[in-house]
Amino acid sequence: MTVPSPYADRLRRLPVVRSEVEVRGALTAYWTYGPADAETTVIAVHGFRGEHHGLESVLAFLPELRVIAPDLPGFGESAPVAGRTYDLDEYSAWLTEFAAAVAPGAVVLGHSFGSIVASAAVASGLRTPRLILINPIGAPALEGPKGVMTRLAVLYYALGARLPETAGTALLRNGLIVRVMSIAMAKTSDRQVRRFIHDQHDTYFSRFADRDVLRDAFVASVSNDVSQFAASIDVPTLLVAAQRDDITPIEVERELATRFPDASLVEIADVGHLIHYETPAEAAGAIRRFLRIPVARDR
Template sequence: MTPDLPPEDWPHRAASRIVAARPHRWHVQVTGAGPDVLLLHGAGASSHSWARLVPDLTRRHRVIALDLPGHGWTRSPRGRARLADVARDIATLCAQEGWAPEVVIGHSAGGAVGLELARQGLITPRRIVVVNGALEDFRGAAGVLFPIMAKVLALNPFTGLLISQGSRSLSQVRSILASAGTELDEAALAPYARLIQRRAHVDGTLAMMAQWSLEDLNRALPGIGTPTLFLHGEKDGAVAVRVAERAVAAMPDARLVVLAGVGHLAHEEAPAEVAEQIAQFTAGAAAE
């Protein structure tokens, strides 16, 4: 295996590369051709989370999926996980690589990052899509972000590392995701089971959780004029639909589609439906 890269059987591994853009060594996957789309996963996940959506997106776009700071195979310094810093560092990476996203799609915490990019004017996409957006601060130990790492920490509070392997690990991940209203097959569960056995990934996720604050972003929502689509699974047990409803009400050009029968990982549970919603929403962006 190439140093710093995911294992050979990782989803879309052929598209993986490492890009140094201070202060991070980013793991990115770039595929397809056309207007740029930037994919931002949620806390506790990695770029693999988009694997089932990428084939559809690459029919019309160059798709850029990255691992957020400290997540997956992105190596990051400590203390660099605040929302504003994450957004600035992603913008630095995009500028260095010549990427100009016309569409930004973010899941959970990645949705907050996408909106923060627009809030600061760091990237000026024509459309933003927020999937099950985590747009509230933590409440208690579990919080409202993608809850895997908080629950892993509860299982093993001294190391923050899930030690179990194989089928037991898959079973634990399945149980954790079920609490977020999500049901995935074994192929989709496997990457999460591997991620939460990586100490660097666990530490990076906990660092994001520790530094996460959305007060400034929520106050600024009325000033974000980029047309924004919120997609939210009706069964989401991690982030309630009312969070998206409040955001849509605050923003000048936003709408919400509630997806029946799916939970927090709507884009993995119902990729075809999510892809169709995105295609309809972004169809006219390039012509504007």
């Protein structure tokens, strides 16, 4: 990373500890933010192609929480199991076992693809007192307003999987394509924040173990959505949605909220699919109110 975070001062105040745990036959790397004696622990699941750094900006505004942020298997510093298919069932089982190993009974949070993984796991029996979904994927990606772009992405990932390994991996890690993705998602007019977003994607968006893991995760991300699991989730759920999200329109998010037995929806204006980068303070405020946590004094 070469562009400093706009939230660097807050992040520096957070204690951070890196750990590893074996889950389903491979080591999962995870980072624990915040005080060890915090009253509330949250497990935060990042989105597609990302890793744990992506949610740090939100955590910077929640210093009173203990947050455990793993890298998904096959991304960042978490190893995959060779030959295993990483479909949604596998990621759901991984999250359930990870939570049991490091923080049973923690609040579960998921962003984007992480919202699908978290919802699937909770619907399948992962015990949590509350569920938080940031930029939840509320409808099939191929049916959204950017369905044409999603189909192009399908072709891109298919080509990356079919080319000879060296060429295919190079295509999937191509910096120009990553930058185009980043530009398409960013909505802010703040130049510093835009530079930070692009640098985050340049630095972390290609840290996948191999193209097979990336292909599996992509297929899982476009073949599933939170609406499949909403009715089966019986814990209080918070949806933090963007009014300019190109992946799941706000009208779909409003309808999605009605499918849960107990859900509340917080809408954030003038932002798209990058709430965690562009409006982290607003997201943190919604989370704090949902968890009924008093505002912490600046340290």
